[in-house]
Amino acid sequence: xxxxxxxxxxxxxxxxxxxxxxxxxxxxxxxxxxxxxxxxxxxxxxxxxxxxxxxxxxxxxxxxxxxxxxxxxxxxxxxxxxxxxxxxxxxxxxxxxxxxxxxxxxxxxxxxxxxxxxxxxxxxxxxxxxxxxxxxxxxxxxxxxxxxxxxxxxxxxxxxxxxxxxxxxxxxxxxxxxxxxxxxxxxxxxxxxxxxx
Numbered sequence: 001x002x003x004x005x006x007x008x009x010x011x012x013x014x015x016x017x018x019x020x021x022x023x024x025x026x027x028x029x030x031x032x033x034x035x036x037x038x039x040x041x042x043x044x045x046x047x048x049x050x051x052x053x054x055x056x057x058x059x060x061x062x063x064x065x066x067x068x069x070x071x072x073x074x075x076x077x078x079x080x081x082x083x084x085x086x087x088x089x090x091x092x093x094x095x096x097x098x099x100x101x102x103x104x105x106x107x108x109x110x111x112x113x114x115x116x117x118x119x120x121x122x123x124x125x126x127x128x129x130x131x132x133x134x135x136x137x138x139x140x141x142x143x144x145x146x147x148x149x150x151x152x153x154x155x156x157x158x159x160x161x162x163x164x165x166x167x168x169x170x171x172x173x174x175x176x177x178x179x180x181x182x183x184x185x186x187x188x189x190x191x192x193x194x195x196x197x
Contacts (some may be wrong), residue, residue, distance in 0.1 A: 002036030003127055012045050014052035016069070016126050017079045017117040018060045019137045020160075021053065022030050024144065027159025038105035039125040051147055052128055054192050055137035055186035058169035058178075064091045064117045066164040068110070079143070089177055097184060105150050120188045 004013045015021030015036075019035055025033055041050065055063075069087050086139045095101065095111050096118045103115035104125065121128055133150075135143035141158050146191065148155040182189065188194045 001043055002038050004033045004037075005042075007032045007034065009153065010048055011151045012048050012050040013132050014041075014050055014053065016121050016128060018063050019055045019121075020051035020140055020144075023161045024147075024158045026157065027161055028144075028148065028153060035104065036105070040129065041127055041130050049133070049151060050131050051133040051135065052126075052131040053135045053140070053143070054128070055188060055192050056169070057121065057188040057192070058173060058181060059172035060121070060137075061096070061118060061181055061185065062167060062169045062172055063164050064114070065089060065148050066167065068092070068114055068117075070164065084158055087112075087159050088173065091170055092175065093180060093184075097180075105132070121146070122187045122191050 002015055005011075005026055006025065007015055013021055013025055015025065037045075041061075042068075069092075076164065094116045098111075098115070101111050101115045101118050103112065106115055107116045117178060119125060133147070135147065144158045145155060
């Protein structure tokens with residue numbers, strides 16, 4: 001997605017979409033941050049502690065589809081406009097795979113926002129390769145507390161924003177669509193250690 005310099009204490013959140021970054025940035029740091037920096041870590045941020053979260057690629061895909069079709073709890077901005085046709089998983093995957101659709105900081109259309117939220121986590125634009133620490137969304141509570149302890153942020157509770165109702169990917173992705181999604185996210189599955197999960 002985009003990178004943020006969190007302030008006081010200073011560190012860098014490499015925000016891969018649909019991995020809990022908004023909850024960290026807004027829920028813990030509030031408005032005390034700089035950015036976004038799209039597809040790069042600015043030179044002045046390079047020496048700071050940089051962290052990111054990853055998520056099972058198939059679960060992340062399903063979560064993005066649900067956010068864009070149903071809206072995230074408490075934040076209807078993500079829901080398809082009322083006059084839009086229903087967006088099936090297959091239609092959603094067509095948008096995800098469409099290389100003609102931009103995903104960077106210029107994004108404006110609904111399709112561009114979908115692409116932005118679904119490009120592979122290992123795509124260079126996400127800057128995951130620049131992280132000093134990569135945590136897993138699957139262990140979110142513990143990982144957020146550990147990061148906050150490391151950087152010196154007092155934390156009473158771990159906030160959760162833009163949450164969709166959990167549905168396991170295996171109950172939705174089947175047959176040829178499952179193979180298509182797995183193929184698209186093959187590098188994520190392998191490089192991030194989710195291939196056997």
